[in-house]
Amino acid sequence: xxxxxxxxxxxxxxxxFESMLKTNKVLFFxxxxxxxxxxxxxxxxKASLAKKALKLGLEQHPKSTGLKLVHVEMLxxxxxxxxxxxxxxxxxxIEPTNEEIYIQKAxxxxxxxxxxxxxxxxxxxxxxxxxxxxxxxxxxxxxxxMDNLEMAKESFIKCLEEDYxxxxxxxxxxxxxxxxxxxQEAITYLNKYIDKNPYSEIAWHQLGRLHYGVKEYxxxxxxxxxxTLIDDxxxxxxxxxxxxxxxxxxxxxxxxxxxxxxxxxxxxSYALLRIGKCYEKLGNKVQALKxxxxxxxxxxxxxxxxxxxxxxxxxxxxxxxxxxxxxxxLAIDNQNRMYWKRFASINKQMNLxxxxxxxxRKAVEFGDYQLDTxxxxxxxxxxxxxxxxxxxxxxxxxxxxxxxxxxxxxLAGLYFMLQENTKAKFHLSNALRLNFENYIILEDLFPVVWxxxxxxxxxxxxxxx
Numbered sequence: 060x061x062x063x064x065x066x067x068x069x070x071x072x073x074x075x076f077e078s079m080l081k082t083n084k085v086l087f088f089x090x091x092x093x094x095x096x097x098x099x100x101x102x103x104x105k106a107s108l109a110k111k112a113l114k115l116g117l118e119q120h121p122k123s124t125g126l127k128l129v130h131v132e133m134l135x136x137x138x139x140x141x142x143x144x145x146x147x148x149x150x151x152x153i154e155p156t157n158e159e160i161y162i163q164k165a166x167x168x169x170x171x172x173x174x175x176x177x178x179x180x181x182x183x184x185x186x187x188x189x190x191x192x193x194x195x196x197x198x199x200x201x202x203x204x205m206d207n208l209e210m211a212k213e214s215f216i217k218c219l220e221e222d223y224x225x226x227x228x229x230x231x232x233x234x235x236x237x238x239x240x241x242x243q244e245a246i247t248y249l250n251k252y253i254d255k256n257p258y259s260e261i262a263w264h265q266l267g268r269l270h271y272g273v274k275e276y277x278x279x280x281x282x283x284x285x286x287t288l289i290d291d292x293x294x295x296x297x298x299x300x301x302x303x304x305x306x307x308x309x310x311x312x313x314x315x316x317x318x319x320x321x322x323x324x325x326x327x328s329y330a331l332l333r334i335g336k337c338y339e340k341l342g343n344k345v346q347a348l349k350x351x352x353x354x355x356x357x358x359x360x361x362x363x364x365x366x367x368x369x370x371x372x373x374x375x376x377x378x379x380x381x382x383x384x385x386x387x388x389l390a391i392d393n394q395n396r397m398y399w400k401r402f403a404s405i406n407k408q409m410n411l412x413x414x415x416x417x418x419x420r421k422a423v424e425f426g427d428y429q430l431d432t433x434x435x436x437x438x439x440x441x442x443x444x445x446x447x448x449x450x451x452x453x454x455x456x457x458x459x460x461x462x463x464x465x466x467x468x469x470l471a472g473l474y475f476m477l478q479e480n481t482k483a484k485f486h487l488s489n490a491l492r493l494n495f496e497n498y499i500i501l502e503d504l505f506p507v508v509w510x511x512x513x514x515x516x517x518x519x520x521x522x523x524x
Contacts, residue, residue: 093112093115093120093123097109097126097129100112109133124150124157127150128150128157128159131143131147135166135167135170140167143163144164147160147164158185158186158194161187162180162184165178165180165181165197168180169201169204172204174204178198181194181201182198191217191221192218192219192221192225192228195215195221196214196225196231199212199215199228202214203235208235208238208239209235209239211231211235212232212235212236215228215229215231215232215235219232219252223256223259224256226261229252229261230265232248233249236269237269242269245265246266246273249262249265249266249269258289260286260289260290263283263285263286263296264295266282267282267286267296267303268299277307279299279300279303280304283296283297292323294324298316298330301317301320302333305337310340310341311337313333313337314334326353326357328354328357328361331353331364332350332363335347335354335367338350339371348371351364351367351368360391360392362388362395365384365385366397366401368384369388370401372384373401373404373408378405378408381401382405382409385401385405389402395425396423399421399427400419400427401418403416403422403435404435406418407435412443415435415439416436416440419432422436428459430459430466433459433466436452437449437452437469438469438504446473446477449469457470462493464489464494465497465500467487467489467490468487468490468500469500469504470482470483471501472500472501472505473505474486475505476507487517487518488521491518495522
């Protein structure tokens with residue numbers, strides 16, 4: 060690939076400067092060459108070389124405004140704001156119409172969290188600049204810092220009117236629309252943008268994302284298709300396209316799109332998992348299992364992979380194999396509540412109730428406070444005859460679900476079993492108030508209690524109230 064004349068001169072300047080540092084010979088550079096050399100070193104994170112270049116540059120060009128402004132930029136970067144501000148005031152006295160002075164002053168105020176003042180200064184910079192797009196972009200960022208998304212959006216739109224190729228502004232304007240929950244307005248804006256700039260793969264990709272967000276999956280796929288036609292290595296667009304195909308239950312097309320992401324880059328555990336899910340939906344169990352295994356091999360820490368394999372075997376009613384994989388998952392992460400819940404439910408299916416009780420207890424211990432987890436746990440405690448433990452667990456559950464009839468019916472049943480009739484009636488009254496029709500829970504879970512005349516009379520009495 061041939062370099063342009065400008066790029067060749069730039070590379071020559073860098074080589075010449077680095078040669079000078081090695082030989083300690085002082086060579087002459089014009090001020091613009093020094094600016095480019097300094098900015099190059101800053102861009103690649105070599106601050107010490109940038110400072111050397113600045114020192115030499117100011118020695119050769121002590122009156123260069125450009126170099127002094129680069130010096131200001133470096134001072135701001137080092138958080139030496141007062142020194143930078145003093146130097147800017149000196150430059151302002153010499154060149155009050157230099158837009159870069161206002162931009163750097165705005166940068167200082169932004170660093171001090173005075174974003175309103177930063178916007179004021181950037182508005183002045185607009186009067187003197189030739190690069191309106193850059194200044195509008197900076198104004199947009201200041202409004203983002205102030206959480207004024209509407210004004211930020213307007214600024215980024217103005218930036219794009221000046222420079223349609225500014226990709227960061229395009230991302231930011233879509234972000235503002237989405238944050239403001241203006242998805243349809245964003246779609247309208249992007250369609251107008253694409254009319255003027257039809258070969259922007261970023262715009263097509265963002266349009267696809269927005270259509271996906273409002274469940275317009277056909278339109279979403281069409282937009283992603285354009286993005287991948289413009290850039291046939293656009294990994295993100297292929298990934299999003301695959302997800303849209305899944306939503307439409309077009310699993311074969313989804314698999315093709317996920318496979319394309321694997322061709323473009325190393326296989327991700329997410330893509331492998333989704334391919335497995337698609338094959339399972341197509342009824343191809345062999346391929347589904349193959350990709351679930353690939354998922355956990357690729358990323359053993361991805362809980363969704365282990366859960367996919369475990370659930371796959373549960374659906375096949377192959378509980379021994381399901382237990383084998385959930386145990387492997389627990390060996391990697393024994394504090395994962397989703398693993399423990401599956402460990403519990405599989406053991407329950409296999410009538411291993413003590414192991415199931417242990418699994419539900421661990422699931423709750425690690426943060427699973429879903430209602431069904433509490434209820435499964437207490438039902439097993441009741442089955443094991445541990446009525447006191449079941450009551451304590453339900454009382455704990457009632458702190459999370461204070462108005463849940465299923466908790467109240469169970470507490471009533473357990474207290475009746477323990478002959479604590481006053482407490483039992485209190486909870487039965489609560490349960491009947493919350494959902495009278497659900498008294499069948501007593502009949503199903505506590506048949507001995509249900510047949511008691513006292514319980515039948517109490518329910519009948521509550522019916523008449």
